[in-house]
Amino acid sequence: MVDTFIANANLEDLRAIVRGMLATSPPSVAATFTSAARQRLVRVRATDVPDVSGIFAAVPGENAAKPGEKLDDILLRVRTLYGSGMGFASLRILARVVGATTGLRWEEDSAMEDTLAIIDADISQAIQSAKEEIDGGRVTDIQEAREVVHELRSAIAESQMEVKKWEGGFPFERAESSLEYWRV
Numbered sequence: 001m002v003d004t005f006i007a008n009a010n011l012e013d014l015r016a017i018v019r020g021m022l023a024t025s026p027p028s029v030a031a032t033f034t035s036a037a038r039q040r041l042v043r044v045r046a047t048d049v050p051d052v053s054g055i056f057a058a059v060p061g062e063n064a065a066k067p068g069e070k071l072d073d074i075l076l077r078v079r080t081l082y083g084s085g086m087g088f089a090s091l092r093i094l095a096r097v098v099g100a101t102t103g104l105r106w107e108e109d110s111a112m113e114d115t116l117a118i119i120d121a122d123i124s125q126a127i128q129s130a131k132e133e134i135d136g137g138r139v140t141d142i143q144e145a146r147e148v149v150h151e152l153r154s155a156i157a158e159s160q161m162e163v164k165k166w167e168g169g170f171p172f173e174r175a176e177s178s179l180e181y182w183r184v
Contacts, residue, residue: 001142037084046081047089050074052100065104067115071097085138087130089105092148094123098155098172105166116171123152123175129181134184146184153179 006014022030041047055071058064074097097119103105106112132144139145156172156179163170170176 035085037080038086039144041081041084041086041089046077047086049093049096050077052096055097055100056104062107063105064107064110064112065101066106066110066112071115075119075122078126082122082126082129085129085133085136086130087126087133088139088145088148090126091123091130091152094119094126095148095152095155098123098152098159101159101171102136102162105168108169113169113171120172120174123172124178127175127178130184131182142184149179149182149184 018033018117022033048071052074055068055074056065057068059066074093078090078093078097080086081093096174101116104112106116130149133139134145156176159172161171162174
């Protein structure tokens, strides 16, 4: 009967039930839940880096960019990954998202600037998840983890240099600060 309920309940009810169960259960239940989530995400290849072309689009008639429709799905995937303890997998994708801003400009107080601020916050959350991944002993290849961090640092540095050229507002300050002293 439980499967019938799961198959027919709406998403919001399922979320509320899972949150309630995890909040009122021993910590081992949450650990088991996130472990099952990670297994599922690996099985469905959610850790694969998606194609980031077209995640930002030109604003017609302006020298500015805006977020594309494809970006929302990528950010949902990133949050699912770092929320389940797969911080390095999410950072690899976020490095590509940051890299996709190369060559773009945006206006102050625009939807693009707001979206980039959200991405900056996502990077900080993913870094915290990656640190917990290390502390939890779930990093199997430390060299690969270092390469992910290097790729992200490089993408952020490139973005900062480029934004300085056109005197724009650098959108990844929090991420840069989080990465500055982190040694993997």
